[in-house]
Amino acid sequence: xxxxxxxxxxxxxxxxxxxxxxxxxxxxxxxxxxxxxxxxxxxxxxxxxxxxxxxxxxxxxxxxxxxxxxxxxxxxxxxxxxxxxxxxxxxxxxxxxxxxxxxxxxxxxxxxxxxxxxxxxxxxxxxxxxxxxxxxxxxxxxxxxxxxxxxxxxxxxxxxxxxxxxxxxxxxxxxxxxxxxxxxxxxxxxxxxxxxxxxxxxxxxxxxxxxxxxxxxxxxxxxxxxxxxxxxxxxxxxxxxxxxxxxxxxxxxxxxxxxxxxxxxxxxxxxxxxxxxxx
Amino acid sequence: xxxxxxxxxxxxxxxxxxxxxxxxxxxxxxxxxxxxxxxxxxxxxxxxxxxxxxxxxxxxxxxxxxxxxxxxxxxxxxxxxxxxxxxxxxxxxxxxxxxxxxxxxxxxxxxxxxxxxxxxxxxxxxxxxxxxxxxxxxxxxxxxxxxxxxxxxxxxxxxxxxxxxxxxxxxxxxxxxxxxxxxxxxxxxxxxxxxxxxxxxxxxxxxxxxxxxxxxxxxxxxxxxxxxxxxxxxxxxxxxxxxxxxxxxxxxxxxxxxxxxxxxxxxxxxxxxxxxxxx
Numbered sequence: 001x002x003x004x005x006x007x008x009x010x011x012x013x014x015x016x017x018x019x020x021x022x023x024x025x026x027x028x029x030x031x032x033x034x035x036x037x038x039x040x041x042x043x044x045x046x047x048x049x050x051x052x053x054x055x056x057x058x059x060x061x062x063x064x065x066x067x068x069x070x071x072x073x074x075x076x077x078x079x080x081x082x083x084x085x086x087x088x089x090x091x092x093x094x095x096x097x098x099x100x101x102x103x104x105x106x107x108x109x110x111x112x113x114x115x116x117x118x119x120x121x122x123x124x125x126x127x128x129x130x131x132x133x134x135x136x137x138x139x140x141x142x143x144x145x146x147x148x149x150x151x152x153x154x155x156x157x158x159x160x161x162x163x164x165x166x167x168x169x170x171x172x173x174x175x176x177x178x179x180x181x182x183x184x185x186x187x188x189x190x191x192x193x194x195x196x197x198x199x200x201x202x203x204x205x206x207x208x209x210x211x212x213x214x215x216x217x218x219x220x221x222x223x224x225x226x227x228x229x230x231x232x233x234x235x236x237x238x239x240x241x242x243x244x245x246x247x248x249x250x251x252x253x254x255x256x257x258x259x260x261x262x263x264x265x266x267x268x269x270x271x272x273x274x275x276x277x278x279x
Numbered sequence: 280x281x282x283x284x285x286x287x288x289x290x291x292x293x294x295x296x297x298x299x300x301x302x303x304x305x306x307x308x309x310x311x312x313x314x315x316x317x318x319x320x321x322x323x324x325x326x327x328x329x330x331x332x333x334x335x336x337x338x339x340x341x342x343x344x345x346x347x348x349x350x351x352x353x354x355x356x357x358x359x360x361x362x363x364x365x366x367x368x369x370x371x372x373x374x375x376x377x378x379x380x381x382x383x384x385x386x387x388x389x390x391x392x393x394x395x396x397x398x399x400x401x402x403x404x405x406x407x408x409x410x411x412x413x414x415x416x417x418x419x420x421x422x423x424x425x426x427x428x429x430x431x432x433x434x435x436x437x438x439x440x441x442x443x444x445x446x447x448x449x450x451x452x453x454x455x456x457x458x459x460x461x462x463x464x465x466x467x468x469x470x471x472x473x474x475x476x477x478x479x480x481x482x483x484x485x486x487x488x489x490x491x492x493x494x495x496x497x498x499x500x501x502x503x504x505x506x507x508x509x510x511x512x513x514x515x516x517x518x519x520x521x522x523x524x525x526x527x528x529x530x531x532x533x534x535x536x537x538x539x540x541x542x543x544x545x546x547x548x549x550x551x552x553x554x555x556x557x558x
Contacts, residue, residue: 011443101387102405102439107380126381127440134441160381161406162413164290 001080004088010135013086018046023138025129028052029069029183030078033173037142038082040170049136050079051088053095058124064268069183088136095131104130106157112247113261114149114272117237125150126157133163141165146172146180148259148274152247172273174200180273192266195231199264199273202227206241206260210277217241217250220260220277228264237263237270244276254279280359283367289414292365297325302417304408307331308348308462309357312452316421317361319449328415329358330367332374337403343547348462367415374410383409385436391526392540393428393551396516404429405436412442420444425451425459427538427553431526451552453479459552471545474510478543478552481506485520485539489556496520496529499539499556507543516542516549523555533558 004010014021022045024037041048052075059065072089079087103123109115110122133141143151155167173181178200179193188196202224209223218241225239242249244257254277261274283289293300301320305313320327331354338344351368358366382402388394389401412420422430434446452460457479458472467475481503488502497520504518521528523536533556540553 007441099387100439102383102385102436104440105382105384107382108378109380131439131441134443137443157381160379160410161383162286162410164413164416 001076001084002086003076004086005090006094007090007135010088014135014137017049017086020045020139021047021049021136023132023136023141024048024050024084025132025141025143026050026052026075027054027068027183028075029071029186030075031173031181031183031185033144033146033170033181035078035082036173037144037170038079038084040168041140041142042083044140044168047086048084049086049088049138050084051090051132051136052076053088053090053128053132055095055124055128056092057096057127058121060118060120063118064184064187067187069186088132095128103127104157104161106153106160109149109152109156109247112149112242112249113238113240114263117263122150122153126153129154130157130161130163133165138165140168142168142170144172145169145274145276146182147272148261148276149247152245178204180271182271184269184271187269188266192233192269195233196264196266196271198228198231198234199262199271202239202262203260203273203275207275207277210254215253215255215279217252217254217258220254224260224262228262233266235265237265280355280363281365282355283365284369285373286369286414289367293414293416296328296365299324299418300326300328300415302411302415302420303327303329303363304411304420304422305329305331305354306333306347306462307354308350308465309354310452310460310462310464312423312425312449312460314357314361315452316423316449317358317363319447320419320421321362323419323447326365327363328365328367328417329363330369330411330415331355332367332369332407332411334374334403334407335371336375336406337400339397339399342397343463343466346466348465367411374407382406383436383440385432385439388428388431388435388526391428391521391528392517392519393542396542401429401432405432408433409436409440409442412444417444419447421447421449423451424448424555425461425553426551427540427555428526431524457483459550461550463548463550466548467545471512471548474512475543475545475550477507477510477513478541478550481518481541482539482552482554486554486556489533494532494534494558496531496533496537499533503539503541507541512545514544516544 022041104126206220221241239262244259258277263272301324303316383405485499500520518541523538542551
């Protein structure tokens with residue numbers, strides 16, 4: 001597995017890479033969810049490249065950029081085991097040289113949910129992903145359904161800016177007890193982790209109720225909210241049942257694919273999860 | 280010469296085009312300045328593609344989008360004569376389908392001069408150029424020095440977003456009397472056109488004074504301003520002597536390349552011109 005750390009090396013590699021090229025952008029601290037993206041790319045593509053870069057622009061000033069888990073050696077071993085060909089590991093100076101001043105902004109789909117609670121977060125995501133796309137020039141790029149709004153935002157950016165890239169969504173990977181895998185799960189205490197199961201439990205209840213014929217969005221939203229609120233350590237940022245394409249909150253029956261999503265804080269740790277309900 | 284009007288046709292053409300591909304984006308209403316860009320691309324590149332698209336997003340609400348001159352047949356004849364291989368002529372619906380919501384923004388270099396007088400103008404430019412770059416995927420893109428701030432903005436965007444494209448600047452082309460060619464010159468009355476020669480005359484005076492040893496930026500700025508102000512039909516938007524890289528206004532001696540630029544309105548017609556002074 002080749003490890004590249006600067007732009008000239010990456011460009012030289014890309015000029016000779018076999019198509020299609022599949023790309024898995026990550027912030028490192030890899031878990032089985034990231035590995036599943038690399039494995040999906042490996043099935044589809046002649047060449048698979050991943051990136052490891054903790055992007056400061058997508059963290060707010062009071063968020064966890066400094067303490068975000070970093071384990072380059074462990075990450076590289078996991079990517080190699082997943083059959084990745086190349087890993088791009090740029091420094092901060094490579095990605096944001098002095099004077100960097102350009103931003104990619106997607107309106108609308110970024111206004112709500114994570115966007116409302118994390119100002120500037122999606123500008124950070126779309127800008128770094130644009131840069132990585134321009135550097136890697138992939139044919140296909142792989143993202144997890146776990147970050148559903150990020151996925152919707154990147155799809156919209158790719159469409160609006162005519163990027164010649166297929167965006168591939170991969171299912172959320174969960175622990176045996178249902179907790180969605182996240183690099184931030186390592187922050188949780190034992191008590192917090194047990195109570196954090198309420199996220200997936202609430203979503204599962206909503207999905208089961210929907211499958212039993214309950215389609216009223218506010219009722220489903222309440223069902224999820226009550227499941228989480230029963231946990232004393234849980235602080236809810238939002239619980240949403242929204243149109244899966246526009247992310248506009250639904251107030252009546254679900255008649256098109258709906259994204260049920262939530263963000264909940266346990267102490268200083270913020271978790272998100274979601275499920276899509278399709279009528 | 281091939282004429283393409285939609286994205287699938289363009290992508291199919293691009294997949295088979297010979298490299299390097301040179302790209303000349305235009306808003307049509309072509310004059311000898313545009314033709315010089317196409318000719319420069321023809322010398323450098325195996326394949327030359329131009330585009331014709333009057334981009335509404337780079338016009339302000341009170342600007343001349345509606346009356347901007349359009350002459351597709353004449354433009355195509357000029358491009359063919361310049362040896363262009365392919366012309367992309369998209370409709371508004373192709374470039375901005377319903378719900379388009381993504382913007383590319385460059386900070387800093389867009390704040391002053393044209394940016395200060397035309398709010399949103401450069402966001403319109405950088406967004407459409409990003410889209411066209413993603414569609415055409417050129418190796419080299421050609422822009423006129425006439426739109427000096429546009430050129431600086433696109434260079435900064437290409438650098439900041441790691442676009443794998445060489446930006447090539449081509450000299451301003453002038454009529455025999457010195458007037459910089461512009462698609463907007465057709466709007467000028469006979470009197471206005473005669474007085475509009477004060478733009479190039481003021482810049483030439485500044486250049487000659489600089490070559491004679493006058494390096495004080497405010498004095499050079501006054502010299503240009505006074506030349507234009509002597510014309511009764513001239514309304515000055517700005518006269519600037521600025522650092523050529525940052526476009527920050529200079530208040531002392533010129534010690535690095537300086538951009539002398541100005542924007543002047545004659546009735547409803549707004550003209551710009553510039554010259555670079557290199558110590």
